[in-house]
Amino acid sequence: MFLGTYTPSLDDKGRLILPARFRDELAGGLVVTKGQERCLAVWTAAGFAELTEQMRSAVRPGVPDAVIGRPSRDYHRVFFASAYDCAPDAQGRIVIPPPLRQYAGLTRECVVIGADTRLEIWDAAAWADYLSAAESAYSANGTEAAS
Numbered sequence: 001m002f003l004g005t006y007t008p009s010l011d012d013k014g015r016l017i018l019p020a021r022f023r024d025e026l027a028g029g030l031v032v033t034k035g036q037e038r039c040l041a042v043w044t045a046a047g048f049a050e051l052t053e054q055m056r057s058a059v060r061p062g063v064p065d066a067v068i069g070r071p072s073r074d075y076h077r078v079f080f081a082s083a084y085d086c087a088p089d090a091q092g093r094i095v096i097p098p099p100l101r102q103y104a105g106l107t108r109e110c111v112v113i114g115a116d117t118r119l120e121i122w123d124a125a126a127w128a129d130y131l132s133a134a135e136s137a138y139s140a141n142g143t144e145a146a147s
Contacts, residue, residue, distance in 0.1 A: 002114030007124065009108050014101055015093040016121065019112055023092045032100060033083040035120055037130060040096070040104050042112075042119040048083070051117075055079075096121070 006019040018026060031048040035041035043051060055076065082103070086094045096106060109124035122130070 001116055002119050004114045006112045008110055010106055010110050014096050016096055018088055018092045029087050031083050032086055034103055038104055040100050040121040047117055
């Protein structure tokens, strides 16, 4: 399980230092892909394989792509076409490929958050904007759930 919020910087070569507490878990390899709300999702290699199997299971086995529907095909294409295998270097850095840096609007200041089964990488300003809006909804939902 990935938890917490970290603020590493992206260097001039597009490398990001992974939080030290996750390096052992990610040492065997990882997959970085487009996430929702213009962030990047980072999965362990095993976690990505499990997610892939879940996605395959959700689509009825043996059913042709033409029957599945355009939205499902579009999601699969974008998700897998934007996925990159990475291996952290000896300093725990990964290179964020240019298309993913552009998608997420990553500049020097980044935020890495634990999101249960994955990490997410955000541009620091984008995360601050998202968190400001999401915390209001989070607080409101907590109040409603208590009543």
